[in-house]
Amino acid sequence: MKSSAAAHPNIAFIKYWGNLDHDLRLPANGSISMTLGGLQTRTTVEFDPDLSQDSFILDGAQAAQESLRRVSQQLDLIRSLAGFPYKARVQSENSFPAGTGIASSASGFAALTVAACAAAELELPPKELSRLARRASGSASRSIFGGFVEWHKASTDEGSYAEQLAPADHWSLVDWVAVVDEEEKEVGSSQGHRLADTSPLQEARISSAAGRLTATRQAILSQDFATLARFAELDSDMMHAVMMTSNPPLHYWRPTTVEVMQRIRRLRSQGIPVFYTLDAGPNPHCLCPEDRAEIVQEALLKIPGVRRLLRAEPGGPARVLSEAD
Amino acid sequence: MKSSAAAHPNIAFIKYWGNLDHDLRLPANGSISMTLGGLQTRTTVEFDPDLSQDSFILDGAQAAQESLRRVSQQLDLIRSLAGFPYKARVQSENSFPAGTGIASSASGFAALTVAACAAAELELPPKELSRLARRASGSASRSIFGGFVEWHKASTDEGSYAEQLAPADHWSLVDWVAVVDEEEKEVGSSQGHRLADTSPLQEARISSAAGRLTATRQAILSQDFATLARFAELDSDMMHAVMMTSNPPLHYWRPTTVEVMQRIRRLRSQGIPVFYTLDAGPNPHCLCPEDRAEIVQEALLKIPGVRRLLRAEPGGPARVLSEAD
Numbered sequence: 001m002k003s004s005a006a007a008h009p010n011i012a013f014i015k016y017w018g019n020l021d022h023d024l025r026l027p028a029n030g031s032i033s034m035t036l037g038g039l040q041t042r043t044t045v046e047f048d049p050d051l052s053q054d055s056f057i058l059d060g061a062q063a064a065q066e067s068l069r070r071v072s073q074q075l076d077l078i079r080s081l082a083g084f085p086y087k088a089r090v091q092s093e094n095s096f097p098a099g100t101g102i103a104s105s106a107s108g109f110a111a112l113t114v115a116a117c118a119a120a121e122l123e124l125p126p127k128e129l130s131r132l133a134r135r136a137s138g139s140a141s142r143s144i145f146g147g148f149v150e151w152h153k154a155s156t157d158e159g160s161y162a163e164q165l166a167p168a169d170h171w172s173l174v175d176w177v178a179v180v181d182e183e184e185k186e187v188g189s190s191q192g193h194r195l196a197d198t199s200p201l202q203e204a205r206i207s208s209a210a211g212r213l214t215a216t217r218q219a220i221l222s223q224d225f226a227t228l229a230r231f232a233e234l235d236s237d238m239m240h241a242v243m244m245t246s247n248p249p250l251h252y253w254r255p256t257t258v259e260v261m262q263r264i265r266r267l268r269s270q271g272i273p274v275f276y277t278l279d280a281g282p283n284p285h286c287l288c289p290e291d292r293a294e295i296v297q298e299a300l301l302k303i304p305g306v307r308r309l310l311r312a313e314p315g316g317p318a319r320v321l322s323e324a325d
Numbered sequence: 326m327k328s329s330a331a332a333h334p335n336i337a338f339i340k341y342w343g344n345l346d347h348d349l350r351l352p353a354n355g356s357i358s359m360t361l362g363g364l365q366t367r368t369t370v371e372f373d374p375d376l377s378q379d380s381f382i383l384d385g386a387q388a389a390q391e392s393l394r395r396v397s398q399q400l401d402l403i404r405s406l407a408g409f410p411y412k413a414r415v416q417s418e419n420s421f422p423a424g425t426g427i428a429s430s431a432s433g434f435a436a437l438t439v440a441a442c443a444a445a446e447l448e449l450p451p452k453e454l455s456r457l458a459r460r461a462s463g464s465a466s467r468s469i470f471g472g473f474v475e476w477h478k479a480s481t482d483e484g485s486y487a488e489q490l491a492p493a494d495h496w497s498l499v500d501w502v503a504v505v506d507e508e509e510k511e512v513g514s515s516q517g518h519r520l521a522d523t524s525p526l527q528e529a530r531i532s533s534a535a536g537r538l539t540a541t542r543q544a545i546l547s548q549d550f551a552t553l554a555r556f557a558e559l560d561s562d563m564m565h566a567v568m569m570t571s572n573p574p575l576h577y578w579r580p581t582t583v584e585v586m587q588r589i590r591r592l593r594s595q596g597i598p599v600f601y602t603l604d605a606g607p608n609p610h611c612l613c614p615e616d617r618a619e620i621v622q623e624a625l626l627k628i629p630g631v632r633r634l635l636r637a638e639p640g641g642p643a644r645v646l647s648e649a650d
Contacts, residue, residue, distance in 0.1 A: 201566060204529035234570055241526060241566030245559055251590070255580035255630075265576070305580075 001086070002046035003118035004325070007110035007143045007318035009102050010035045011175055011285045013232040013277060014209065014216050015239040016138050016151065018196030025138045026160050028196065029209035030153040032216050033142045034287075036175060037168060037315020039102060043092040043111035045075075045119045051087035058092050074109060074136040075116055081132075082120035090116075096310060102177060103279055105189065109133050109140035110318040118320045126317065130161040133318075138193075146316035148220045150213070168314035171223050172290040177310040178300050180256035181282040187250055189280050198247040205238050225289060229268065229275035232287075236277040243280070254282045256305030267299055326411070327371035328443035329650070332435035332468045332643035334427050335360045336500055336610045338557040338602060339534065339541050340564040341463050341476065343521030350463045351485050353521065354534035355478040357541050358467045359612075361500060362493060362640020364427060368417040368436035370400075370444045376412035383417050399434060399461040400441055406457075407445035421635060427502060428604055430514065434458050434465035435643040443645045451642065455486040458643075463518075471641035473545045475538070493639035496548050497615040502635040503625050505581035506607040512575055514605050517568065524571040530563050550614060554593065554600035557612075561602040568605070579607040581630025592624055 010033040018028035054072045056063040063071070075088055090112065096102050113133040117124055124132070126144055134141035134151075141161060142149045147168040154160040187195075196202045212231050219227035243250040257278070264276045264286055274288040274296050288296045290313070300306055335358040343353035379397045381388040388396070396415055404410060415437065421427050438458040442449055449457070451469055459466035459476075466486060467474040472493040479485040512520075521527045537556050544552035568575040582603070589601045589611055599613040599621050613621045615638070625631055 200533035201526045201529050201563065204526050208525035234574070237566075237569045237574070238526065241562075241570060244562045245566060249559070249562070251587070253583055254587070255584040258578055258583045259580040262576070262579070 001048065001119050002044065003115045004042060004044040004321040005111045005115035005118060005318060006040050006042045006321055006325070007107045007114065008035045008037055008040050008146075008315040009096075009104065009107040010139060010142050010149065011277060012139065012142075012279065013228065014213050014235050015279075017193065017239045017242060018202055018206070019138070019193050020153075020155060022194060024157050025134050026155065026157070027138055027151065027153050028202070029206050030151060030213050031142070032148070032150045032165070032213060032220070033139070034148055034173065034175070035143060035146050035168065035315045035317070036102070036312035038312045039096045039107070039310065040315075041092060041094050041104060041107035041111045042321065043090065043108065043115045045112065045115040046089045047084070047086040047119055048089065049086050051089065054087050054090065056090045056092070059094060070136060071112060074112060077132060077135055078113070078116045078120055078122065082122055084120070088116070088119070097182070102310070103139055103189075105137040106139040106143045109136035110143035112136065113140065114144070114318045114320060127161050127163070129318070131157065134160060144318050147314050150217060165217060165220055168316055171220070171314065173287050173314060174290050174293040175312040176286045176293070176296055176300055177312065178260050178284050178286060178303070178306045179308050179310065180260065180284075180305050181254050182307065192243065192250055192280055195246040195248070195250065196242055199242040199245045201245050202242045205242050225273045229273065232277045233275050240278065250280070252278065252280060252282050254305075256303065257282045257284060259303055259305060260284045260286065260300065263299055263303060267296065272296065326373070326444050327369065328440045329367060329369040329646040330436045330440035330443060330643060331365050331367045331646055331650070332432045332439065333360045333362055333365050333471075333640040334421070334429065334432040335464060335467045335474065336602060337464065337467075337604065338553065339538050339560050340604075342518065342564045342567060343527055343531070344463070344518050345478075345480060347519060349482050350459050351480065351482070352463055352476065352478050353527070354531050355538050356467070356476045357490070357538060357545070358464070358474050358476070359498065359500070360468060360471050360474060360493065360640045360642070361427070361637035363637045364421045364432070364635065365640075366417060366419050366429060366432035366436045367646065368415065368433065368440045370437065370440040371414045372409070372411040372444055373414065374411050376414065379412050379415065381415045381417070384419060395461060396437060399437060402457060402460055403438070403441045403445055403447065407447055409445070413441070413444070422507070427635070428464055428514075430462040431464040431468045434461035435468035437461065438465065439469070439643045439645060452486050452488070454643070456482065459485060469643050472639050475542060490542060490545055493641055496545070496639065498612050498639060499615050499618040500637040501611045501618070501621055501625055502637065503585050503609050503611060503628075503631045504633050504635065505585065505609075505630050506579050507632065517575055517605055520571040520573070520575065521567055524567040526570050527567045530567050550598045554598065557602045558600050565603060575605075577603065577605060577607050579630075581628065582607045582609060584628055584630060585609045585611070585625065588624055588628060592621065597621065
């Protein structure tokens, strides 16, 4: 009753922000992402009839109470599917530091879901794993799959899951994450999603999402970088517009964030294919074709406020680890 | 047939961005501003039957062709009202430098309109001067009045003019303009207004403007600084959200812009009543009650990217100057 799994985080080109149903994490709009190979979470779950409660060790230390609560809630879903009540020991390690603007909840809850299902000997197809991961963290539904992924909006639990648009080797992109601020976020994403509807702009963002999804899906399938760049930047700016105008407002951009965005637009105006996109944090992800990765890296390293760069490429799906892994 | 007039620029708390009718400059939404005493444009207009064309000297030099064209167009309206065809010499001087984020078109076209009407011996009430100034530059309609001013949205030329909400001595506020970038704008406001409708967020901004106008009007009348601060920052962020998501996008924020915005929010969280608002440019206006002006000034001067501060207070209406002025 013990299994380990690994999963990658992902970066959304069309963002998830706001829910139709907060408890079920049914998103207000569909989203599209790239799974980030090179960064991963490894999680081991051991169900044990002798345990009186769940425990959760994260990066070598007892996890915070709120994190344990979310893990237990996800284990409850899996226990209910498996038909047993056993508590579990959970151990999880990230290959990337917390607070770097990399969504560890996506890779973390994807790995937890896959490991716990394997430990419970539940053999679920990826689509069902995606639905299940969604319950713990919306973006985790996308990290079940590798490569380029779309998560569907639906009004029911059954209908909202992710699917692969194209595998990791479809397109050699590089994502440089420019870490400009390593402080923990003041407002976590789960709380932020609840604020989305307080922005006068959220409804317009949602009602115009279908067009951006179609354009982005097509751009990925046809490897049309310029179109992907245009819609990904627009969608990122739209999500931050909603955040900034919610009540209370969420302002994630720092001075260096804006400097990186400016630099990226300037590089593009000089003919270098590159774009930025930001999750709910201050650290821009800067994406370019692999053969431009060095030029972009050099340009980013010249910005004084950029503390370090993390590199990622299209990665594979969440997977059960064998003893040898 | 010669007169001089002076007018102040203004800073909008509820912004004008986008038109129902570009030629008539009928705004997509109503707006509210404070007239900025301490900064002014002085303009002299002399109609002369012997001239074969209009001339326009701005700050001591021949104005650019495009500026002369806009001045002539405005003079045409006034010539048509006056019933004569005489060309004019126009001289204009700003007490504040161009490209500092102070809308010189508002004070400039208000002063031009008042001076030209006086030179043409047209005696128009302020409301009519406001309508007329609007034709040259939307925000100039507000600079006809002193103090706190509302410009009404309407679907006809007759219905869209500004009115005073409260005189300059109603509320002792100070506006510190933090100059972070003195470069000329790449995209002027007239051109920008035409892009507003390309943003998926503009309609939501417009349809939610009535609530912000009501709240802001009430906040001014009752001197409720906290409410004014909340709605002015929200409205400024909403206008920039529309700008950033238009096609092509307009990104006016610089790294230091965001640093000033952060600093202002932090000051407020420390109990100092202050808020920011930005026009179509990178330079934040930071408003506070007069008795907090020094604290805010000190905080702004500590930000390395702030090149200088301009100070303004509620100012008077546009007025004809006598020989003695």
